[in-house]
Amino acid sequence: MTLVIDTEHLTKFYGSSRGIVDVDLDVEVGDVFGFLGPNGAGKTTTIRILLDLLRPSSGTATVLGLDARADGVSIRGRVGYLPGEYALYPRLTGAETLRYYANLRGGVDWPYVDTLARRLDFDQARRAGDLSTGNKRKLGLIQAFMHRPELLILDEPTAGLDPLVQREFYAMVDEAHAAGQTIFLSSHVLPEVQRVCSRVGFVREGRLVAVEDVAALGKKAVHHVEIEFAGAAPASEFETLAGVGAVRATDHRLGFTVTGTLDAIVKTAARHEVVAMTSHEPDLEDLFLAYYGEGAADAAAGEGADDAA
Amino acid sequence: MPPRGKGPTMLRDAFFKGLRDQRRSLLIWVAAVAVYVVMMCSLFPSIREGAADMQGYIESMPEAFRRAFMGESTDFGNAVTYLNGELFSLMTPLFVMIFGIALAAAQIAGEEENGTLSLLLAFPVSRARLLFQKYGVLVAGTVVLCGAHLVTMLLANAAIGLDVAVSDLVGAHASLFLLALAVATVAFAVGAATGRRGLTIAVGAGLGIVSYLLNVVAQLVESLGWLKKLSVFYYYGGAEPLRLGFRPAYAAVLLAVAAGALLVAWLAFERRDVRV
């Protein structure tokens, strides 16, 4: 299988401060790859090296089989890129902006641009200077998709989008995937990655610490559950259930974490009168810890796995 | 079809887009320069009448001082002397340099500080291509402003009867253009190398001011005469480009400064990281 994105020992220091360290990334043709990590993990740094906006301190990056540095122009001709942060020309309208970008690209199919704009409910007649954050993002997405690129590199594509537009975006990703396009997107939120991606890479403190198939993730997912009972909280009944941890009980309320399915919890709770029950999506950190144990976090922080054992 | 903006062909690449961005500012600058030139030229006939009285006053000034600011001739009844003194020795180069520096700062540095550069570089356009297109905007803008100055002056020359040789006017404007280009290109290089608008303006303005001062000081203090060779102003013609006319060797120095700065701009922009 050919690799669409292939980095080896990719390292970037900003002066003496760490950007990314030794990132070995493999993205295959047809992947929908989620690049997941907290703020400052190094997602944007990696992406900007792929687009030849930044030059690595060491290591190599290959995109579509071409060297990111030497063949930047041909790579960018075949890639659709949404930067994490960007500004538009305030005095141009959306249509003019897209026209300019299409001209820089060449060979863009205009009716398709209109279709994308309609799908995302983007008003092309407004001046870019008057657009809200979400609408600026929409314009960014349209220009990234407009030439049906082989590879889409999207830095936090859903930041600032309302749920309806987010859903439309997910549909666009699904369709691009079905059409054989490869998608590489960064995100902070696991549910999003689980919703659209086939593979996920975890970045922490500048290092790519793990790459997993998304299908395998759910089994280890950690949920935060809170139950409010009419009577006293029956903490002891829950503490002994498999997968339950971190139990906190106040008079009527019980909070705990569950690894795996919620089945046993629901059945146990059903023996009591339940006033309310909430279950939060597992967050990134919990999932990461569930997957790799406490030690992995320290290892990722560069302390060395040995000390953490 | 999508709604086409005004002049969609102006959005075909970074060069035409750059011109489009400047059309309003360019129009204002051209109008301002034309008004200023017409005003100064139309004052000449009345100055000429009183020139004889003034000459005595001018000649009573310390010679080094006079030469530094006005050049050789003291006869303000001569249009060449008058135009050198009123326009070419300070105000005109000041205008075109300010214009050139501001335009330079709006190119790479401007796009980078505004945050539009990271998307612009997402398209299959090489950095070199972008840089030279942006530089083209700078050259074109400077040509237009210097051209407007020249055209206004040619018209005033004919209408008011200043009796200045057309070839001298053209020569002085060629020097003017090269001065503005040299200073603006240095500023452009700073912008391309650092992406900082403030620094671009500071270095451009610094070069202009220091050059002017060096040239003046070199005239005032005999032992520092060699300093003028370090000044782009000297190669422009100092206080009297209209009398000195176009001097190819001097013009070549200004052109070399611009070419060197452009080379630096290119090499630096190719190598560096682009900020968000």
Ligand SMILES: Nc1ncnc2c1ncn2[C@@H]1O[C@H](COP(=O)(O)OP(=O)(O)OP(=O)(O)O)[C@@H](O)[C@H]1O
């Ligand atoms: N221009 C810069 N100068 C210095 N340090 C930088 C610069 N850009 C990024 N960094 C540092 O590099 C690290 C990685 O930043 P990066 O922007 O790649 O993170 P990220 O994963 O994209 O974060 P976020 O989720 O907040 O967008 C951070 O520690 C950041 O402080």
Ligand SMILES: [Mg+2]
């Ligand atoms: Mg980022």
